[in-house]
Amino acid sequence: MEKNGVMISGDRPTVMVTNDDGIDAPGLRALVQVLVSSNRFNVLVCAPDSEKSAVSHSITWRNAVSAKAVEISGATAFAVSGTPADCTSLGISKALFSSIPDLVISGINMGSNCGYHIVYSGTVAGAREAFFNGVPSVSMSYDWAGGRSNVNDFILAAEACLPIISAILVEIKKKSYPQNCFLNIDVPTNVVCHKGFRLTKQGKSVTKMGWRQVTSDAQGGKMLSTMSMEMSSSSNFEPDASSAPHDHLLFKREVRGSHVEDGDMDYYSLQEGYITITPLGALSHAESDGQAYFKEWLPGVAEQYSTSAL
Incomplete structure (x- = not known):
């Protein structure tokens, strides 16, 4: 089957790529190149038409967004005038593509996304939006360092993460992949000498x-x-x-x-040379001591201030 000049194989899983650096960013182009070259996936691209870094999970609400077909070898691609969350939402809606992808990958971002910076990240939001809608997703970032990194490192980062992507899609096909989280992956600066995958927690870096x-x-x-x-x-x-x-x-x-926090937290492990794999959810829970404090505090507030207002 052919769609927009790209051969679509019915027995291959479909991966949709988005990002926040824009559709022309080297990280996205490298990821798409590696996915296409592996000959294992149908590849779709729905990404911002310009840089949308650090827009977090903002969406376009009042205005229409435009989508323009873009030539990317081996993939069906569109550049969208909206945010990363808009791109994911449109790409999985069946309004732009005829089917829902099996997996959404947001990245590869130019720079790490760990700790509190995950809140700011448009890259992570691209994956989170898919998670909101029940579609398995991954956000991917490379810890770019000025003066040490070069564009080819994005290719190496994508190749290093290919086993994780393939393994996720196997679990999705088996219907055994968890639906209560999505993954945030960060690749260290010296990707050639990385120490392997490490399961980490989101820290407070x-x-x-x-x-x-x-x-x-x-x-x-x-x-x-x-x-x-x-x-x-x-x-x-x-x-x-x-x-x-x-x-x-x-x-x-x-x-x-x-x-920076140490231990099994994401940024510390990344700096130690590991490819960090951090499961994320959509909810921001307060620490248990915060819950305990307000459980005691709130009844007194209601009683004191409702009486004093009379």
Whole structure:
């Protein structure tokens, strides 16, 4: 069977790829190339038409989104004007493609997505949206390091994760794959010498950021399209006082440090050289001590403030 010039095999599982770096990003192109070259999957692509990094799980609500066919060898691909969550939602809806994919993969992101940064990540949101709708999904990121990484590392990262992708699809076919979570995968910078797969938990690692007043939007430079920003990120652009009206103040984020957890947490294990496999859910539960505190606190609030308001 042929669709949009791509041969579709009925006995192969269908994988749909999305991302937040945009449909032309090298991470997505490398992942699609490896999936197509393996000759094991039907490959669909439904990804943003431009960079949508750090948009989290935002969706387009009031306006229509556009989808334009894009030529990607071996795949049926569309560039969409919406967010990563929009792309996944559209791609699995049967409005754009004739069938629902067996697996959605969001990535490969340029930079890691661990710890608290998972909340900001458009890449993770692309996978989470599929999970919301009962479609198995994976988000994938590569821990890009400026000066050490190169574009070919995305190919190596995709190849390193191919066994996981294949194994997931086997379990899906057997109907034994869990439906109560989705996976977030991070590949270390030195992918050639990675130490294997490690099951990890989402930690509380975070890049601490502040704000600095600037005189132009260019001052301070553009950070990597990832939530794993480099600690030494800075640039020396000449300020342009005409970039904003005189009654506007301009501020830019700047990195001021980081907090990293150790043990079996995702970011620590990634820095140790492992490909981290972190099951995620959709709900954000409070720690047990927080629940206990508010269980005692809430009845007193209701009693005290309802009486004092009379």
